[in-house]
Amino acid sequence: MLRLSFIISFILFYTNVFSQKDSSFSKTDAMEEVVITSTRTETKLGNVAVPTKIISKKYIQNSGLLKLQDILQEFTGITVVNSNLTTSLNGYPNPFGQGIQMLGLDPAYTAVLIDGEPLVGRNAGILKLGRIATGNIHQIEIVKGPSSSLYGSESMAGVINIITANPSDQQLDLQSRIETNKTLSQTVAYANHINKTGIQFFVNRYSSDGYDLDPSIYGKTISPFRDWNSNIKLTQQLNKKTDLILSYRNFNSKQDCNYMIDWQSNPAVVKGYTSEKDNTFFTQLTYKASARNKLFFRTFADHYSNTSFANLENTDTRFDETSFIQSILKPEIQFENIGNKRKLIGGAGTYIEMIDASRYSGKKQLLTLYTFMQNEWFLYNKKLTLIAGARLDKRNDYQLNFSPRAAIAYKPNIHWKITGSAGFGFKAPDFRHMYLDFYNSQIGYSLIGTDVLSTQLLQLQQQGELASGANITPFLNTPSLLPEKSFGTHIGAKYTRNKLTVETGIFRNDINNLIDVYLLPFKKTNYRSIYSYHNINRIFTQGAEIDAQYCISKAITLSLGYQYLEAKDKNILDQIKAGKVYKRDPVTYQTTLVTRDNYYGLSNRSHHSFNAKLLWENKNKKTNIFIRAIYRGQYGYSDINGNNIIDDDREMVKGFWNLKFSAERKIIHGLSAQIGCDNILNYTNPAQMPDIAGRLFFININYSFNHLFNKH
Amino acid sequence: MKRVLFYCAIAAISFTACKKTTTHAHTPAAPTTVTGTKIISVAFDPMGMANFTLFRFRDSSIVANADSATGNWDFGLRFTTFIVNSNAGGPGSAGAILVDGTFDAATTAPSTGYAYDTTTSARAIKDGSWYTYNPTTHAFTPNAGKVFFFKTADGLHYAKMELLAVDYGPLVGNPPSPSILYYTFRYTYQSNGTTTF
Secondary structure, three states: OOHHHHHHHHHHOOOOOOOOOOOOOOOOOOOOOOEEOOOOOOEHHOOOOOOOEEEEEHHHHHHHHEEEHHHHOOOOEEEEEEEOOHHHHOOOOOOOOOOEEOOOOOOHHEEEEEOEOOOOOEOOOOOOOHEEEEOOOEEEEEEOOOOOOHHOOOOEEEEEEEEEEEOOOOOOOOOOOOOOOOEEEEEEEEEEOOOEEEEEEEEEEEEEEEEEEOOOOOOOOOOOOEEEEEEEEEEEEEEEEEEEEEEEEEEEEEEEEEEEEEOOOEEEEEEEEEEEEEEEEEEEEEEEEEOOOEEEEEEEEEHHHEEEEEEEOOOOOOOEEEEEEEEEEEEEEEEEEEEOOOOEEEEEEEEEEEEHHHHHHHHOOEEEEEEEEEEEEEEOOOOOOEEEEEEEEEEEEOEEEEEEEEEEEEOOOOOEEEEEEEEEEEEEEOOHHHEEEEEEOOEEEEEEOOOHHHHHHHHHHHOOOOOOOOOOHHHOOOOOOOOEEEEEEEEEEEEEEEEEEEEEEEEEEEEEEEEEEEOOOOOOOOOOEEEEEEEEEEEEEEEEEEEEEEEEEOOEEEEEEEEEEEEEHHHHHHHHHHHOOOOEEOOOOOEEOOOOOOOEEOOOOOOOEEEEEEEEOOOOEEEEEEEEEEEEEEEEEOOOOOOOOOOOHEEEEEEEEEEEEEEEEEEEEOOOEEEEEEEEOOOEOOOEEEEOOEEEEEEEEEEOOOOHHOOO | OOOOOOOOOOOOOOOOOOOOOOOOOOOOOOOOOOEEEEEEEEEEEOOOOOOEEEEEOOEEEOHHHHHHHOOOOOOEEEEEEEEEEOOOOOOOOOOOHHHEOOOOOOOOOOOOOOOOOOOOOOOOOOOOOOOEEEEEEEEEEEOEEEEEEEEEEOOOOOOOEEEEEEEOOOOOOOOEEEEEEEEEEEEEOOOOOOOOO
């Protein structure tokens, strides 16, 4: 019924529109920025009807930052969060680094793309963003709101598309960087165009000694690591109508793992390392049939592996090893048809995914077929833009999924732009939800994916490992998990006049069928619990954001951003309404009913977040100073009063500031030096936020040889 | 990444003082209820080998395990397993009901509907029905707003009980692990045989 009414409303007219200007201080840019992510076709940012933000290369350079998540979190509405608290229950006892929270949704719901193709290697839903080198980024495009109409699963909260540099006039760039904790980074980038052939080459080595926030515990908080990132991109104009892009990307990372365990009743040191490798091939053939029609043929292939081992130091015998290997093949075709007052795009593809992991029983394969189409109309002298689009996804193990989106943008005059968008998003259950077969011997629980639950339970019962009297019958026909579904809306307005730009928006997302773990009502003979997954939760996230940018003078630009966010579990709200949720003060043992006002919301979400940035650039552009202040408001961490929800200040991580500073000076032609300090206030929180290193100083030396090549 | 071992990660244990109070001190009539807050030691024994800690409401006492086969105790605890003194639990007639609400507001015990320890796998109080285990902090937290009503082992009296906290005992041995859990609970026993507290 819901589906029907939604299809009707879609037919009646829905679209998706809205754009946000970047706060990249690119006021001197003569050319208007072009984005590709929001509509899968090159569009001027000013015309985009979907909430879109750009982080420019210049911003990345001015900030002096090396890690992608450090750059992203300086933007309104993007929060870097640790893997959420249930992560260890989800079968992964160790933290898995940090991911991006957008619109109040967990990292698993934001698609991260490089040049439009997926970044592979999610662990517990989180992609390690630190592995992306920032040295060859042309720009980062951020689209907020359900984007499943173009990008399918995993784009429920939005899309972050990292656009890498393209071959340009001959240019050689060298960068060397040194930072606290012996963090070193060296980059070589080369680009050239010879006749109809272009080349872009990039290699980066990044290493660190890590750091230790708590010396009383053996081992470092972040262990030493080294990463290699390389990319080679070739472009070839085959004929006047046909262009070819070939790209190969390689990531290779090695990180020590060194910790203390208890081995046969004695403390013992184990040592080993984690190795992460990602190889990506991408080809795109563009055929320009006419000025109005284009065809794109793309092939994306990826092989990702994450293996780790640890040996007992004394005996050099194997203590633990894990492996996770993921391969993806994704051929795709897309067309683009441009009319006078409209633009039509569409396409179809296949997504073949294979996984072979030590925590899954056997190799697993998934096949998804998809097709998408979107039309844009430009009406009333382009004052009004309408977009309607939809995508169909059919994975071999669940029913057809339909994700439409609609948007509208209205520009009554040069100062104002009003936008609105609405769309459906979905996220398919991933491999771990379906196939995980994991036993945690330290804590003593089993976590079994839904698709292997019945066979595993039967096997356990046959082997006499289930407690007597365990009734497994109700779990033998466990239905497959359904995709998680969302509906999101966004309404925004942008005002530009002279030196001032203000942009504001409100959003709301409703998500159903959220997958969560549950405890089976029987135990194993060794009294260990068994968990599995089911679709249960209904949540919403809503909020408002505002960004303002003001040029105080020709040299100084100030920008401010703020987001208010609420994210709550509807089932909890229903229970509170029904008077079924209590809290017991851990000190006074007073038990009282929880009111709606007491309930802060889902853990890991801050109600308030704020950023302020000040850029000073001297007239000849030789010197700049960039100061940023980022505030993350308090957020829920862990229950202490017996109701498993966040409803007490003692359950929160207090809000904190991150102050950053960088200053750059061009010394001679091509050579520039930059110094900076990250986390000036030296905020650390070893227990709750181990990924925050404390105060970091850095020096960057850049050398650009392009002036040697260019004719004067 | 530092691997935090299970037992090492257990947060510091805090206690509040054990206080015993007797209600109705201001009324001339003889008190018919026994009220108290008690902390008892319970075996930290996921393997289910150790003895249960047995408790009797009537005189707020812990009953020696030698008396486990008698009707001298009302309920028992081992790790997270609750037993009551009936059928598979013991020779008595004890039953239990878990009710949502606050301890103070629970002034009347249900007169019927008590569950008994029918078999060792079908206990009166189901494991997992009254606590939440946080795998990150390893805390066992009794769920707030759960009141246990008991019919005592003699089948003639009623008691109400609320679990307030479950804390880990000191970490001992190698690997360091707790051997006991401290259960803190408050209770009221009605000695006149009525269901009213």
